Amino acid sequence: MHQRSVKLDGFKRADGLWDIEARLLDSKDQDYPLSSGLRKPGEAVHDISVRVTVDGKMNIIEAVTSVDATPYMGYCDTNLPDYSRIVGLNLFKGFLKAVKDMFGATRGCAHLSELLMFLPTAALQTFASEVVDNADSEHKPYQLDRCHALSSHSETVRRYYPRWYRNQNPG
Known part of the structure; x- marks a missing residue:
């Protein structure tokens, strides 16, 4: 009855910055009567996008949104x-909380705010294409302590990143 598609793409630009694009598309497989009018099967109920440009430290340099379809065109958009x-926030340092504080509840568009929640992990995966996964450097690999499997005290880190393994859970 309902299809939601969320697509994220990450790109390295010629100027050394990175673009992360996210798009949310909602549609129905049957006629969908709304107060604002009938939506036909396959017609977009929501078609909403956001693009952020980030630097190598994941600081947001630019943010652009696009609203091409909503249930209430002329209002939502x-x-x-x-x-x-x-702009100015870091995708890896307090980003999710900041977005909730700025745009939570009726302070923002629920769908745009939801798309923003995907950006840190999409940026991480995009950036991962450029970094040797287990390079032995003086800096802890960026992916450690970002999920349970890669916490500093996990068996995964002990096996694959022994230099950064910590024998006990800090919590």
Whole structure:
């Protein structure tokens, strides 16, 4: 009855910056009567996108949103909160909380805010294409302590990143 597609793409730009693009597309497989009018099968109910440009430290340099379809065109798409306020935030340091504080509940578009929640992990995967996974350097690999399998006290880290293994859970 309902299909939601979320697509994220990451790109390295010629200027050394990175673009992360996210798109959310909702549609129905049957006629969908709304107060604002009938949506036909396959017609977009939501078609919403965001693109952020980040530097190598995952600081947001630019943020652009696009709303091409909503249930209430002329309303949802015209009075959007200023999502460029995320410029200056770091995707890996307090980003999710900051987005919730800025745009939670009725302070933002629920669908745009939801898309923003995907950006840190999409950026991580994009950036991972450029970094040797277990390079022996003086800096802890960026992927450690970002999920349970790669916590410093995990068996995974003990086996694959022994230099960074810590024998006990700090919590």
